[in-house]
Amino acid sequence: MGLAEFIVQDMDGIIAEWEAFAATQLPGAAGMTALALRDHAPAILKAIAGDLATGQTRWEQSEKSKGRAPTEHGAPETAAQTHAVLRARNGFDIIQLVAEYRALRASVLRRWLDAVPLDRHGLGEVIRFNEALDQAVAESVAHFQDQVETSRNLLLAMLGHDMRTPLSNVLMTAHYLSQLQAGDAVAAAAGRLLRSGVSLRALIDDLSTFGRTSLGLGLDLARAELDLGAAVLDEVDQLRGAHPNRRIELEISGDTHGHWDGPRLQQLLRNLVSNALRYGASDTPVRVELRGEHDPVLLQVTNTGATLDAAAFGALFGPLQRGPALPDSEDSRDSLGLGLYIVREVAQAHGGDVAVQADGGLTTFSVHLPRRAPDARGS
Template sequence: MRLADFLLRNMEAILSQWEAFACTLLPAAANLKSPALRDHAQQILEAIAKDLSAAQTRNAQVEKSQGRAPVIVDAPETAAQTHAILRARSGFDIKQLTAEYRALRASVLRLWMDHCPSNELELDDVIRFNEAIDQALAESVGLFSKQVDQARNLFLGMLGHDMRSPLQTIQMTASYLVGLNAGERVTGAASRLIRSGARMQSLLDDLSDFNRTKLGLGINIVPTHVDLAAVFRDELDQLRAIHPDRQLDLTIQGKCDGVWDGPRLQQLLGNLVLNAVKYGASTTPVRVIVTGKEADIHIAVLNSGATIGPAAMEQLFEPLRRGVDQSEGYNDDSHLGLGLYIVREIAKAHGGEIEVRSENDETVFAVRLPRGE
């Protein structure tokens, strides 16, 4: 008997084995009834049987074996994709999802071989069945991963939003204590609370920005007419107060006014300078050079010190990655490892770009922004 026919004629036996295995995937399966445990298994098997009965070119065979079967435009989700969504919502993890397909593959082939004489088994059916399982698995894993990522990003976004209110209360209370002049110890403790609160606020802002980009919303900017020279002087004054032991130099060349989001570019510069302070040589200044040209503006942040290695350079602007040391890694001062990623996204939101050069014991981050008018 051909495998396609076997699947359709022995559906109940196959589904029983699928259900028996699914109920062992704890704790997610603990409270699921039979229909939920069998979720879309029948539709997946019917799709596989239909595929086995259809003609197939050699190229299509290769593509399917690698999980890259052609996608039908405007088609609804496949049974495998719907199954992935429901499993994700039921609390299954990706290992449990893939284990279902592994068990399905084994049980179908075992039942078929037990049912049919060996001389009636078609090797091509085995090959094509494995290809179809691989394709269904690829569809499931792809959509499952998207569901998990989206759920995580939504959770982090809500967490960041809900933490703002108590944080603001802490900062306001600390400011109130400073204003009481209740003694050096109280004022010192309140000042530490204010600094820690500002740091936490920065982390929450980074988290919020990261989630916007991962949800496809991009960095939010509100362009207005600003003078970047004034904006950057103010940012460096604040950074000098935080790092009084470091020399931070600012050089302004040319016209530096235009239409940009001033606070966002202040954030961009702050992240780059903090990076340079953290990873640059402490005995040399961090230099910021802003050059206004007719069509655009160039912002360069330079520091001396160990150069960035090739491996670290490839991952420099990737989110949630942090440098290990000066020679092997180079990333932001944020505990979340989002600083340089957000710098790049701010530049992109303005239609600009960022590049980095690191050689001869000097590292330069260079941002180019088109001049808005």
């Protein structure tokens, strides 16, 4: 009896062992019904049996063993992919998911070898079975990871959204305390609270932006006619207040009017300056320049510090990337490692780009911002 035929005939016994093993995967399996524990096991086994009964080249077998079996565009989810999503939603972790497949492999082969003596043809079927099961594992793991990432990003987006209201109340109270003229001690405490609140608001803004972009929602730009020079001056003033011990220089020239999302560009600038303060030497100023002589407008932020390795430029704009801060620079514990990722996303959403140049101890980030959205240039 061939392995494919055996799997179909012994389906009930194999699935019973699958269910028994799945029930031991706690805490996810706690409270799950027998039907939920079995989940897509029958469909996965039928797919494997069908694969064993299908002629394949050695190259196709090799690709399948590496989890690289070809898939048709727009094809529905496989049973292994759907199984992974349901296991993730039930609280299984990826180790438990893979353990299910290990147990399934052992169960099928043990039961088959107990029933049918192994010969040369049977050995080839064992290899084919392992290849098909490895493809199912690859499909499940990839889909499981996607489900976990989506759930995490939804949580981050909701967390960022829900924290805005209580934080606004904290900032309003701190501002009220700072206006009371109740003595130096109260004023100093209110100032610390305001600075901490501003830092926390920046983290929440970045968290919300990361959540949206990771979910494929893009940035919600609210473009309006704007004097970017005024927005930049306002943001620099806030940054100076939040970092009273650091020097932030500002130079604005040319025509700085355009059609932009002011709060988003202030977020972009805040992240660039915060990055410069964090990784730049504390005894030298951070320099901000806004030049409106041309279109696109140029926004640059420069700091002095260790020269960046050009080979690392590409990784700078990835999410959750944090480099080692200088010993005498701003502490990096208030960073999520999203700052430069947000900078790139905001710049690109405006039809612009961002580049970095490091030479002779100077690091400059340059952002080019078209005055109008690409589809509004002619209007």
